[in-house]
Amino acid sequence: MECVDDFYRELYELFVIARSWYLQAEKNHLKTECFMELFERGHNYVDCDFARCKNSRQMMLGIIGTLFRDKKCVAIIKEKDDFTQQEIIELYLRHAGAGMWVVPDKKSSTLTLGCQLSDSQMDLLVELVQSHDIFDLADESDVRSVLCSLLKCNVGVSVRVKNVRNVAILFDAMAQYHMINNNWQYVMGGGRFLNRIQKDGTEKYITSSCLSSSLSRVRRNSTMTASQYAICRSVEQMLRAE
Structure with a gap:
């Protein structure tokens, strides 16, 4: 994967194949x-030993999955x-979100x-974050204040992820x-709002591709931990508390 253009070209080629497969799957009443x-199993392999190539393929599959799981996107895909x-x-x-390497328009560079x-x-979000391994916050941190700053995408904010x-x-x-925009991956990665500590002790910002790959792995394996199920249920409770 030499550059962004190569990424887009390969993504487009995968999309064309996925669209053909999807239309056939729909005829066969396949969920x-x-x-x-x-599709992901059939296109997961990359004939390259470089980690960046494998990661790029995972990101592409995540993007394809997002497109075909989004009802608005599917309607457009079928119509055209x-x-x-x-x-x-x-x-x-x-329509679907982000995680792609895109340079934002200078006129609308504010991330939100x-x-x-x-x-x-x-209140429920604070309780959720404190109950599960999500963010690595100091004991004396004002969790509510940290989350408010993160969700508002305040300049200079970067929260450590557990x-x-x-x-x-x-x-x-x-x-x-x-509750948030569908392009949250792009916003979080583009604004460098999340970071984590590497094994060597250095701090590294979490990119949109990292978030996309992490989500794709969970979806591809169709398995979530008890904690992850609890996170989803807690978010559903937040919706009812509106």
Whole structure:
């Protein structure tokens, strides 16, 4: 994977194949999750030993999965016969979210999650974060204040993550219930709002591709831990507390 152009080109080629498979799967009354599982298994292999190539393929499969799991995207995909590479990129960014290497427009460079939680919802979110391995916050931290700054995407804010997959599950669930924008991966990665400590003790920002890959692994394996199920249920409770 030499550059962003190569990434987009390969993503487009995968999309064309996925669309053909999806239309055939629909004729055979195959459920979307079954179709995605077959597609991901069939295209998971990369004839390259470099980690960046394998990670890029995982990210592409995550993007394809997001497109075909989103009802708005599927409606557009079925209605239109031919897509250009640029149209696929725009479709993903407009309707499904992010995780792609895109340079934001200078006129609209402000990153936002579009989050407006009520006080009761924030109370539940604080309780959720404190109950599960999500963020690695200092004991003396004001959790509510930290979360408010993160959700508002305040400049300079960067929260340390304890478990990347749990973070991905949390934000994905919030996006599904329309509590935050679908492009949360792009926002979190682009703004460098999340970080983690490496094995060598150094700090590293969590990229949108890392978030996308983490979420894709959970979806591909169709398995979640008890804690991750609890996170999803807690987000559902937040919705009812609106």
